[in-house]
Amino acid sequence: MTALYTRFCRSVLFPLHERLKSHSSVAQRRALEQSQWFNAETLQAMQLQNLRRFAATIAANVPWYQRLFSEHHIEPASMTLDDLQRLPRLDKPTLRANTEAFKSRVANKLARFNTGGSSGQPLIFFLGERVSHDVAAKWRATRWWGVDIGDKELVLWGSPIEVGTQDRIKNLRDKFLRTQLFPAFDLGESGIKQFIKSYRAFRPAHLFGYPSALARVAAYAKQHHVDLKQNELKVVFVTAERLYEEQRALIREQFGASVANGYGARDAGFIAHECPEGGMHVSAEDIIVEILREDSTPCRPGESGEITITHLRTSDFPFVRYRTGDVAALSTQACRCGRGLPMLERIEGRSTDFVFAQDGTAMHGLALIYVVRDIAGVHSFRIIQHSVDELEVMLVTTEWDAVRDQQVIDGMRARLGQSVSVKLNHCAHIPTEANGKFRYIISHVRM
Template sequence: MYPPLVRRLVFPLHERFCRRPTLRRLRELERSQWMDPQALIELQETRLRQLVRGAAGRVPYYRRQFERAGMRSRDIERFDLGDLARLPTLSKDDIRRNINALQDPAALHHRIPSTTGGSTGQPLQFYIDRARQAADQAARARTRRWFGIDLGERELYLWGAPVELSSQDRFKSVRDRLINHRLISAFNMTPRTMARHLDVIQRFNPVHLFGYPSSLARLVRYARATGRRFANPALRAVFTTGEWLNPADRAAIEEAVPCPVADGYGAREAGFIAHQCPAGSYHIAMEGVIVEVLDPRGRPLSNGEIGEITITNLDAWAMPFIRYRTGDLGALRAAPCSCGRGLTCLDVVAGRRTDMLRTTEGGAAHALSVLYVLREQPGIVQYQVIQQTDLSLDVRVVADSTLTAQSHSLLASKLASCIGAGTPVRIHRVDRIDAATSGKHRSVISLASETPPHRP
């Protein structure tokens, strides 16, 4: 569809139909990014006080936390960034144990259920609202404009597309076409599917690509090995997210495209956190999130020191996320970016790397292909998938009584289809799955070759 028509008519109508104030938020973000750092901090503190008032007054979990911290009404009325350290951090386990107490009763009728992709081995269920959706969409649209790409331009997603679409997915597919989006699967990256993906790229001629860096790099390497063209004439930017963009993958993608490669950092539960600008800095979306970097004991670190990224989402009203520990590592940078934006920079983003899985056809499947199968299986509390050198899968699960022997058989069949029909899958029920030496759970471990050979 004609991009100006999408930008001026189709997209605004879509957002109005969804009751999301995305365009209003985008206009605000376009102005605020040029504010000086102190003005942005003051904006954060104003929004933080509003969030804290609502959480302390209506959300049972936070009411208890403020009481335990000895904070009274007058403290909450003048709450500032420095007061965050008086509150405990919020972990995934805290959310699971207190899922009901964390919700704002005033938002029960317009809350939207959501869940994480389960890359840590334990999917997290939570709730958001339309304002939070709008905030994330607007922040993402602003970063696109940093690279001269506006709403309505042709965008191709190399993302998580299930093989069989549900009715909701079919609706999204129609919607995506109306707003000039296309989606191709990052899951089963076999030579055959990658050849089809390259065909789609050439036909659709996207202005920008968006996807998992490992999957994009895999497709780039396949194109190079088979003499196919990856970049199309209209391509002006490649955006990556969902996992760490390592130097080797970045170099492979940059070599294949005549445009910038920019990485974004966020989490489904924590929101849109930071994105690279054309100068290469990861700018924090300060208007919507507060980023702290903490040591192992939960104490804030100075700029430049690497620690755990902890997020307070200023738009999470339906279910507040205050001092949420992401499990990712990073460091705040004191120096401003040469681009002139007042948004604080996140100097390091590390610690998120999901293994690719070998397929029987000689290709690679993104780990999320098996994670989504496990996430949807009732009864599974935690899981870990280990691919052996013969491509077989050992699946360790912590499960309750609702996971039956019959469920095992069906689950094994679904998991095998991700790698190739007939792939041996062994399911082991265990009492617990210990973390790796890094302290993080690795939900997918591939012992097979990391970069399988291509077969044209």
């Protein structure tokens, strides 16, 4: 009966849902499942063709790229990868300062998104057709592991878009598609117990969430001899943070299922996903990944550099040579799975710390980040938890006032405890760490 319902969801309910939203994800997933088996040369030719189509569209309709292509004497219809590499890299400050110039004149139904990003700087951006690509690429990757739309999914997540908008339509959709969402913000003992209770009752085919959050549940289960193994669970999908091997081993040991890593971002898209043979495959049909040194020269295979992406499904609001701030290395190896998709050899991206409330409750660091990042006037920030009773918030702001100061203080105390000392440190600049990376939340508390 379960398999029949999954097939019904995959072939009827979800396609109807996507059609009503004017999404093309069903057709795109089918196409991606064919192209993944193309050899490297065929995929590169497809990618170049898609690049030229994308370049022609944005050159005609997006003010920023009309000017940029003209300045660099690039002809979109015959554009090459060498031409692409002549363009400057795109960073968040440039996007933030020129948002309107990045919008296509013919864009239809752009959806507004924002993200604090890994640097802690709020970024507003817009998505159109890329939404369908993200759904299709993720759908393809989950099917690699034998799970499909309609299989029971339990999500341990923290985004306010997913957690905070549980309206009737979304609740109804999740019910029919058999997805349950559990907030990752509160993972103290009581929160973990509640998650385990939900997990045991729901008996999902797959889990999806932050590696740090799922590893915390696994560590609790190991310490307290709680059996998390269930026959229904096939795989644990993790994303949004760097997956450390000790986390992978712990999650696999306690849940008794394989762990599949995914790499992407709300702004950058669904970039790469791990297959059962261990290959971290890039969604290369529509995403060009460059691994670059600080001077913008390309890294050799196996050499670590910054991930820079060109997303060929973002003609409504283009991301061309976009700097993700994450570090990785490309692989030249062929995967044993037989797919021709290129692979990342390793990902050395950032991870988010846990913080602790005065009562000992552990919560994902994003719980504090969301307090700050959406307040108008915040340019950048760093949150430092010195102890359970002392918090420092470094702020670089514009057009600020005492009301917003109090908004930050109240938000932090609502999560950590009303007697927490919250020190606001207004400064002109927040430095990077010694290794050149930016940490937007730091906790010195360990419990």
